[in-house]
Amino acid sequence: MSNKQEFLQSVRESLKKRTKIEYPKIPTYEKENVDLKSLFEINLKLAAVDFYDVSSVEEAQKIMQEKLPDTKVVCSATDEWKGNKDINKIARPQDLADVDLGIFRAEFGVAEMGMVWVTEKSLKVNAIGFLSQHLAVLLDPANITENMHTAYNIPGLFDVNYGCFVMGPSATADIGAVLVRGAQGAKSLTLFFLKK
């Protein structure tokens, strides 16, 4: 197997032929007077996310019961919402395979994309974000950033081992270029604006 020095040596050999290019300055392209929540909502719609303003977890639970009346196994990664499967007692991530509705609180939203940032802290077991058939996500409306530049400028973003921008339910267009929601991950994503 190649060692690091040999590996780097062939790159250095080639670089003798290249002129060094400067690193550019990257603006954040923030716009004036942006209503972050309305912009976020426009893009949530594009990503097929149902969203609601609620003032309590009970209100959100009622909406989910009406939306998905057949839900049996509910597992929540946030203490605010009690499910009937305790995520703290999961031995292996595979044990989440029977979850109908998975719940977590996202850390922030990105207005430009309609996506939310989640990490191993907000998911507790990462697989809950992907094995659950449906997702309900809580988000504090005060935690919305304008675009990808402002999002990636948030300090300490990668202090965790895993972080993911989730933009709606999973999707594919691999058969006949027809868009289908619910490929391998969640089939639906419902977002609740709820203050932390």
Place this chain on the structure above:
Amino acid sequence: MKKVNIEKNAAAFIYQDDVHVTEHDKNLWNARVKRDKAASEIPEWEELRNLASAIKEHTLTHLDKYIEQFVENAEKRGIKVHFAKDAIEHNAIAYEILSSHNVKNIIKSKSMLQEECGMTPFLEEKGINVLETDLGERIQQLSGQLPSHIVMPAIHQTKEDVAKLFAEKIGTDPNDTDPSSLNTAMRNNARPKFLVADAGMTGGNFAIAETGTFVVCTNEGNADLTASLPPLHIASIGIEKILPKVEDLGVFIRILSRSALGTPATQYTSHFSGPRAGSTMHIILTDNGRSKRLAMDEFWTSLKCIRCGACMNTCPVYRRSSGLAYSATYSGPIGIIIDPTFDPKKYSELPYHSSLCGSCTEVCPVHINIAEQIMDWRKVMMKNKEVDFSRRMAFKAAGVVLSNPKLFRVVEKVAYNAINILPEAITENKTLDPWAAHRKLPDVKKETFRDWYIKNRKSNEQ
């Protein structure tokens, strides 16, 4: 390696029926139209393309430094980094890691690098089961074909083709051609396999030097399932995927999926900065010809490619011939300029599979001068005599004739006579020129443009 006969392959796709080429063309053009709409909604779109190009060129011209930084930071976070100079080493490393963990079943998400290395057939030969989890890749795996597009691997197949395939392979109703129910069938078929896999393998769209993080972009959520279930995660990453800083991602995530499919981003943009608790994470940092490409004056900027597929969606030749015609890991315009770096003989005909219209260069989000590089590859092929004798002579003759006005005028008249005298068996002979099939030469006027111009010059000048 046998030379790829791209014209023959394209003809096979085009003339199989009236449906495939029309659907293929329409679906890809739709993606191009959606790309234009998405781009037009971002006022700073052109600035983002310039930035993306500059960041890539900066990184590539300082690549040794950024590789070292990336490796140091990834190792600090508990990721084991391996170095593979070529495909053989890549596959050997992957197998070594897998066998040391007694892995029998792998789930993997789409990785063009693993395709490039021929990893799946290699591991299967060693007795390891490999499951492609991306729907399009799974369709291709079951079809025994290479992916035909870097973002939409099975775009050359119709829903009827997929219904037939799934009926055969996973027992669905052959008459059910609804994409939604076909998708559900595969979801239900794949899920139990996700749960028993011993290892997950992914690629990486970007790798960040300052943090040692790698980023994977998917729409299906399959990469996250792949990474969040088994106790072992191996990522294959090409050295050109490295970016210096976290803030660079702001630029690239904004342009990647907009260029690819016209969506703001992929459904999942996943960032791996270390192994999750109780699991092991490996990166196989791979060169496989990239450092050699970096030294090529005309072609090194092809390393800027972020694999969005915009050049394929817009290419009038690709849209009609399909990606399978290229018989290569990378198809379309980007394939034409990358594939010959792996094997200049095998892929020597690819640079001629282009109208040189330049649309690929126009849409490339990182400003790769693709059309120019296609032209430059033609020059290389001519110089290396990789091109058929007849075509070489034709170009040579054209060069002599076009650089001599008097000779051109004579030849013009001779050609008129020849076309009108020679039988179609010669002028439209499929064996001499595969492009002649199903095409007719236009009628040629006896009056040349020069004759017409001399006659009409006076009246035009008034």
